[in-house]
Amino acid sequence: MSGAAPRLKEAVHTAVERRAEEIAALSDELMRRPEPGYAEHATAERFAAWLAEAGLRPRTGLARTGVKALLHGGAGPRVALVGELDALTLPEHPLADPATGAAHACGHHAQIAAIAGAAVGLGEVMAELDGSVALIAAPAEEPGDVDAMLDAGDAPAERPDRVEFPVGKAELLRQGAFDDVDMALLAHTGRGGGPRFSVGDTLNGSCVVRARFTGRSAHAGSSPWLGVNALKAATVAAHALDARRETFPDGDDVRLNYRITGDAGALGSVPSAAALRTMVRARSVDGLGRAAEAVARAARAGALALGARVEIDTLLAYLPLDSAPELDDVVARNAHPLIGADTIARGRHLGACTDMGDLAHVMPVSHPYSGGAEGDHHSTGYRVVDHRAAAVEPALYLAGAVVDLLGDGAREARRVLRASPPPLSIPQYLALRRGMNRREIREET
Template sequence: MRVMWKWLRACGIGVLLMAMASLPALASAAVTQVDFEAAKSDAVAFLDGHTEELASVADAIWSYAELGFQEFKSSDVLKRLLEKYGFKVEMGVAGMPTAMVATWGSGGPVIGFTGEYDALPGLSQKAVPYKEPVVEGAPGHGCGHNLLGTTGAASAIALKHAMEKHGISGTVKFFGCPAEESGSAKIFMAREGIFDGTDVVLDNHPANKFEAESGVHTSALMLLRITFTGKSAHAGSAPWDGVSALDAANIMGVAVEYLREHLYFTNRIHYIIQEGGAWPNIVPDKVVVMAYVRDTDDRLPETYKKFENCVKAGALASGCSYDVQVIKAYHQKHSNDALAKLIYKNMEQIGLPEWAEEEQSFAKEVQKNMGKDQTGLPDKLIFTPPPAVFTGGGSTDVGEISLVAPVATLRTPCWPKGIPGHSWGVVAVGSTSIGHKGMLIGAKVLTSTAVDLIADPEQLKKVKDEFGELSERIPYQPYVPKEVGPELDMFESEMAKWRPLMEPHYVEPKL
C-alpha cells in the first residue's frame, strides 16, 4: 500500500481526479509500480543496521587468514551468513571444495556478486600501525580479501532484502571464488559454466582509493612450473659424470634476459628457482623453476612460445630433459564501460566514508612506518577510463569472468592512500573500522548499482550489448588445457603447519 500511495501522490491530484472514472484499472496498474529509490534506501539502511555483524564476519576471515584452496573456515562463515539471510548455498562448485554459489530468487534479471577470501603467505600482522606479526611467518590478509568476500556477500544480502521488501523479481547470486592469489578458481568456474546465464557480475576489491574502472588495465597471465631433470654426481671428484639441472635453469634465465629486449613492451616475465639443488657438492639432478609469463590477450600465446624456446635452450645446452606444466592461465580483464559508469554514478550518490580523527591518525602512522607521505585515507572519487595505451601490469582472474559475463570492479576505500597491496600495512587496517567502513560503502554502491540495473532495462541492455560486442571480438576460449584442473593441495602442508599456531588468535563471527 505504501508503494501505491507514493505513486498516487506522484501523479498529482488533477490527474487523480481525471482518472477517478476508471479507478479499478488505475489501482491495479499502481500496485505494480515499484519505488526503486526507496528500494535503494532500504538496502542502504539494511547495511547500516547490520554493520556489526558484517564487520565480525570480515574480522573472523581476517583472523583465519587461510591460503588458496584451504579457505575451509572462511568459506563456511560466508556460507552461514548467506544461509541466515535466505540464500541457498552450493559448496564445492567446479570441483573446488571452498568454491560456492549462493542463490536467491528466480527468473531474470540475474545479478551476481563476486567474493574472494584467500590470504597471502608470510604476511601475518596485528591490527596495529607498525609492523608486528600475530604469528611470525604465518599468512595474512595482505590483499584485503576478508573485506572483499564480505562486501560481495553483504551486497547480495542487502539486494535480496530490498527486492523482497519491494516485490522486485529477479535472481541474486554470490560467487565465492577461492585462491585468487594462487590457483585462480575463477578460471575453472568459468570453464565449468558457473557464470553462464548471469546478466551482470559486480566485482569489488579493497584499495587505497575509491574507484570505478573501465576498459583493460590488467595483463593476461600464465603460471608455469618448469622442471629440469639431469644426473647427479660428485661435483668435486666426478663432475663429468653429472648433468646439471641448475645449469639448464641458469641458461634459461640468460636466454630470457636477452629475449626481453625484443619482446613488445606489454610483456612481463618473472621467475624464481623454487628447488635449486640439495647441496653444492652434488650436481643437481632436479631443479624446479616457477615462472609468470604475462602479456595482452593477443600477444600471450606468441610470448609464451618464445619463453618456451628459452626453456628448451637451457635443456639442450645442459643435456637435461624438461617439463613445462601450466598451473593456471587467464585473460585480461575487460571491464564493461557502461557498468563502470553506473557504478561511478552510485559512488557519487553514496559518497566516501566519513573518516574519524582516530582513523586518520592510524592511517598516517601506517604511512609513516611504511615510508609514505602522511596523506591519510582516500578522499576523492575516481573514474578511470580505458588507457590510451596499455603498457602491461598485474593480472586478476576476474579477467576470465569478463569474457563470459559483463563485469566491472569497484575499488573500495579500505587502505591508507599510497599503501601498496600485499604489504603489512594492508593487513593492519583490514580488521579495523577503516576496513569495515570501506567494505560497507562498497556494498552500498554495488547494491545500489544492482537496483539501477533492475529498475532500468535499457541500462541493462546497454551493458549486455557492450558485452555482446566484446564476445564477438574475443570469443571465450580458456587458455588452460582441458586436462588441467585446480591444484587444490598447493598450500595444504603450509596451512597445516600454521593452523595450530594461529588458532589461539581466531576471532569468531557474531552470526
C-alpha cells in the same frame, strides 16, 4: 533509471547502514582467519551461515568450497555479486596463519563482507526488481600450489574433489555455477596510497611456465666433466630470459618474475636437478602466448647449452580483464554520492591479474577498486584498516547498482547486455583455457 530507484536505494541503504557495524566486524573477523585456496572451509561456512540467517538457502561445496545463493525478484536478467574466499601464502605477514602461512594480504575478506552486506540491503527490495541476484563466494582467486596443479593430470579423474583449473572462477565456470548468470560485479580493495575508488581498469592475464632440468651427478672436484649441471642449465635459461625483456612490444605490457631452485644433493656433487618457474603476465591472450613461448625457448636454450634434459609445462592462470564500460558507468554512478566524484579514477592499466578476467570473457563484468587498505598488495604491509571503506561502502554501491540494473523492467541491465556481448561462450572459453596448457620434453644429453 526509473522513478522508483531513489526510494528503493534509500530502503537498501537504510538496511545496510542498520547493520554496518556487523558488516565491518565480519570483514575484520575473516581477515584474522585466513585460509588458502580450495581449502577455505571456515570462511565459506561463515558466509553461508550469514546468508541462511537472512532467510536464503545457500548451496555449498561448489568447486570444493564455493557458496551460491539466490535473491529472487521478477522475471529478468540475473546479476552476480561475487566475492573471493581465499588468502594468499605469505607466512611472514603479521596476520598469517602459523599452520598454513595464509594471510589476507589482498583484501578478499572485505569482498565477502561486502556481498553479505549487499544481500541485507537487496533483501528489502527484490520484490520490486525485474530480475534476480546470485550471491557467489568463489574459492582460490590466488593460484596457490602451482606444482600440484601442474602434476594433477596424474590424479584419477573420478576423484570427487579434483579440480581442473588453478583459479576458482574458472573452476566454477567449468562446473556450471555461472550458467544462469548474465553479468557480474566484484569490488576489490585497492593498494594503500591509491585512488579512493577506481573503475574500468584493465588487468593482465598470466600463465606459469615451469621448466624442470635433469642432468647427471658427478664428483664436482675430481671429475666434474662426467656430470651435466642442471642448475647451470636453469641459470643459462634465466639469463636468456632476462635478455629478452626489452624485446617485448610495449603494448603487450609483459611482466616476468621467476625463481630458480636446485636439488638438495651434496655440495660436492654436480647438481643433477633444477627448476626455473616463471610467472608470465601480459595484457592480451596473444601477448601472453608470445611471452610464454619466449620463456619456453629460453628453457630449451639452457638445456641445449649444458646438454640437459628439460621438461616444460605451461599452465594458464588468468585471462586478461577488460570490463564492460556500460556496466562500469552504473557502478560509478552509485559510488559518486558515497565517495565524491573528485576522488574517482578510471581506466588505468594494472600489471596484476584476476580471474574476473575469465568471467569477462563470457559475460559483462565490472571490477571496481575500493579504499580502506594500507600497504602494497601481496606484501607484508598490506592490511585493511578501514572496514567501512573496504566492505560497507562497496555493499552500498554494489546494491545500488543492482537496483539501477534491475529496476524499471531491467532496462539498464538489458542495455548493458546489448552493448557488451561476451567474446566467448562458456564452451569456447573452456577450449581456449585448455588449449593454452601444454607439456614439452627435450632431450639434449
